[in-house]
Amino acid sequence: MSGGPYRFVFDPELAAFQLAPDHPFKPVRYELARTLLLAAGALEPAEVVPPRPVTDEDLLTVHDERYVAVVKAASSPSRPADAQLQRHGLATADNPAFPRMHELVRGVVAATVTAVELVASGEALRAASLAGGLHHALRDRASGFCVYNDLAVAIRRAVDRHGLRVAYVDVDAHHGDGVQWLFYDEPRVLTVSVHESGRYLFPGTGFTYETGNGDGRGSAVNVPLEPFTDDDSFLECFDAVVPRALRRFAPDLIVVQAGADMHHRDPLADLALTLHGMRGAYERLVSLAEELTGGRMVLTGGGGYDAYRTVPRAWALAWAALAGRALPHEVPAAWRAEWGERLGVALPETFADDPPEPSPRAAAIASRNRSVADRLMKQLEEIWDEAPAA
Amino acid sequence: MLVSDVMTRKVVAIGPDTPIRDVQALMEQRNVRHFPILEGRAEPDKPDALVGIVSDRDVRLVGADHPKAPPGVRAGDPVSSLMVRDVLTAHPGDPIEETAKTMRMRKIGAMPVMEDGRLVGIVTATDLLDALVTMSGVHQAASRIEVEVANRPGALAELLGLIADRRVNVVSVMTTRGDDETISFVLRVATADARGLARHLKGAGVNVTWPPDKRTEP
Numbered sequence: 012m013s014g015g016p017y018r019f020v021f022d023p024e025l026a027a028f029q030l031a032p033d034h035p036f037k038p039v040r041y042e043l044a045r046t047l048l049l050a051a052g053a054l055e056p057a058e059v060v061p062p063r064p065v066t067d068e069d070l071l072t073v074h075d076e077r078y079v080a081v082v083k084a085a086s087s088p089s090r091p092a093d094a095q096l097q098r099h100g101l102a103t104a105d106n107p108a109f110p111r112m113h114e115l116v117r118g119v120v121a122a123t124v125t126a127v128e129l130v131a132s133g134e135a136l137r138a139a140s141l142a143g144g145l146h147h148a149l150r151d152r153a154s155g156f157c158v159y160n161d162l163a164v165a166i167r168r169a170v171d172r173h174g175l176r177v178a179y180v181d182v183d184a185h186h187g188d189g190v191q192w193l194f195y196d197e198p199r200v201l202t203v204s205v206h207e208s209g210r211y212l213f214p215g216t217g218f219t220y221e222t223g224n225g226d227g228r229g230s231a232v233n234v235p236l237e238p239f240t241d242d243d244s245f246l247e248c249f250d251a252v253v254p255r256a257l258r259r260f261a262p263d264l265i266v267v268q269a270g271a272d273m274h275h276r277d278p279l280a281d282l283a284l285t286l287h288g289m290r291g292a293y294e295r296l297v298s299l300a301e302e303l304t305g306g307r308m309v310l311t312g313g314g315g316y317d318a319y320r321t322v323p324r325a326w327a328l329a330w331a332a333l334a335g336r337a338l339p340h341e342v343p344a345a346w347r348a349e350w351g352e353r354l355g356v357a358l359p360e361t362f363a364d365d366p367p368e369p370s371p372r373a374a375a376i377a378s379r380n381r382s383v384a385d386r387l388m389k390q391l392e393e394i395w396d397e398a399p400a401a
Numbered sequence: 402m403l404v405s406d407v408m409t410r411k412v413v414a415i416g417p418d419t420p421i422r423d424v425q426a427l428m429e430q431r432n433v434r435h436f437p438i439l440e441g442r443a444e445p446d447k448p449d450a451l452v453g454i455v456s457d458r459d460v461r462l463v464g465a466d467h468p469k470a471p472p473g474v475r476a477g478d479p480v481s482s483l484m485v486r487d488v489l490t491a492h493p494g495d496p497i498e499e500t501a502k503t504m505r506m507r508k509i510g511a512m513p514v515m516e517d518g519r520l521v522g523i524v525t526a527t528d529l530l531d532a533l534v535t536m537s538g539v540h541q542a543a544s545r546i547e548v549e550v551a552n553r554p555g556a557l558a559e560l561l562g563l564i565a566d567r568r569v570n571v572v573s574v575m576t577t578r579g580d581d582e583t584i585s586f587v588l589r590v591a592t593a594d595a596r597g598l599a600r601h602l603k604g605a606g607v608n609v610t611w612p613p614d615k616r617t618e619p
Contacts, residue, residue: 035594097570104568105592147542147593154542155593185593188542211612213593214542278615279594 016136017334018129019059020122021045025142028115031107035316036156041141043323050343053336062121073163073193075151086112100153116158123161126309131173137308137333141326144268144313146187163193169264170199178262182292183270183313184280186217196227201260207282208235219387229394232256237376238281242288244377251384257299265300270313271325275367279316285366289325293332319356338362404500405493407532408514408522414439417481424480425460435511437520438484448519453484490515491524501529538573544595547611549585563605
């Protein structure tokens with residue numbers, strides 16, 4: 012492994028586009044995370060590699076042929092009528108059609124497929140694709156800012172071409188619905204999603220009773236949490252469910268969707284974590300990879316809408332955990348100055364952040380989350396006992 | 402939504418001479434809690450007549466030490482000695498809210514569905530719960546928003562117009578409560594940015610009760 016065991020898949024074009032002016036999903040986050048890590052000395056220039064291209068055929072391993080044709084048409088100057096696009100979730104507030112959409116989002120798929128290929132082939136031990144993590148995209152529909160499901164294409168390839176058992180762990184504040192539904196019948200892929208309950212937050216799914224179907228029964232795991240869940244309760248539920256599910260499944264590869272919107276400052280979701288709790292989740296996942304997969308892990312980004320102040324630091328912490336690097340206490344001043352000016356915001360001075368005001372309901376929230384996790388594990392143990400692991 | 406949209410069409414019926422103990426076994430085997438009871442008529446070209454219905458509760462009470470246990474009925478007796486003869490039925494064209502109301506008022510868990518004198522299905526409380534799930538639109542990726550609008554013509558149309566302006570699709574609309582002044586709606590909307598939509602609605606004077614404001618909003 013020349014250049015060490017870790018890879019950061021990046022191309023400037025991944026960070027350069029915008030879905031629409033003022034759209035909450037901001038690709039500049041990847042560039043912010045990359046430059047922050049370089050400035051902090053936690054990422055070596057030699058570790059940054061470009062994505063290897065994928066073809067439309069690769070998209071068809073999880074997407075419907077007609078859908079891909081519609082996305083391509085919507086990306087061209089002679090785009091079809093809105094009514095036709097809206098049947099596939101496009102030309103909407105969440106997923107506006109924009110020029111070169113097909114090509115640019117296929118580039119996101121390429122980045123995550125590259126990360127998985129690097130790890131599956133043994134060229135790298137762990138790899139990150141922060142532009143990836145488009146977990147809401149469905150077989151024939153764009154949803155929740157996601158057009159193509161890079162995670163599903165990459166996981167499909169790890170299973171079909173490399174014969175790997177893949178554990179997908181999604182810690183985005185939103186349920187990882189697209190990935191779950193695309194592998195709902197697949198026993199070689201475990202999907203685990205820890206998120207704010209669908210009773211309160213998009214996409215409205217991810218309840219404990221969603222446990223997989225047919226041969227895949229018992230291979231979908233959902234931990235729906237209360238709004239305003241804090242670090243301690245989040246990690247308590249994570250510890251109650253995730254290690255047990257992963258150990259029982261015995262994966263060859265762990266794919267982590269590290270959406271950074273469970274942070275208390277996130278404007279879209281309602282969880283109340285701090286960077287401290289998020290770092291706890293990242294470090295636990297790396298430990299589980301060390302224990303179960305010989306260390307093999309792929310990390311993607313995802314949500315995260317406090318795009319300038321929170322997300323770059325969160326993903327820097329995730330990469331630091333992945334590569335076993337220490338970050339300084341202070342955010343490098345040069346990085347703060349440069350981006351603060353370009354973005355017109357005051358960027359935080361340290362990698363730690365002030366906890367939110369504790370919720371007066373914290374104990375009640377923790378108690379309810381604990382009860383959800385307990386009942387989930389009872390239910391899963393019953394299903395797992397019926398069908399012993401393959 | 403009509404009864405024909407939610408009813409179970411593959412209904413299992415039994416004859417009035419079926420022994421009660423067999424009924425119990427059949428219920429367990431088929432995993433159902435109600436059997437309509439059909440009897441052939443003298444005229445061979447006419448459909449079998451619905452003569453009764455029996456529930457798992459009726460069957461369980463046979464021989465039990467319970468004030469509601471049917472007196473003198475034994476497990477070996479025919480189900481006709483136990484069945485309810487005055488059967489409340491539904492029609493495939495009935496609106497489901499009417500069926501739900503009847504089932505609640507008469508405290509029953511199922512109604513055979515009859516069309517032109519023929520048994521065509523059965524509708525149960527479970528079917529109505531499934532209908533509620535379908536009506537709430539939870540099968541499609543969406544956010545939930547709660548709003549209170551004035552109880553006057555056009556108020557809902559204006560709200561939906563404001564949502565359409567944002568190019569957001571409405572997946573379902575349900576009324577939760579209302580009075581003379583206002584009505585509350587729960588809408589499921591196909592956007593991940595429910596708070597952005599809520600800001601837009603509030604800016605136009607709509608009272609949004611979920612999602613709440615966030616102090617850390619940019």
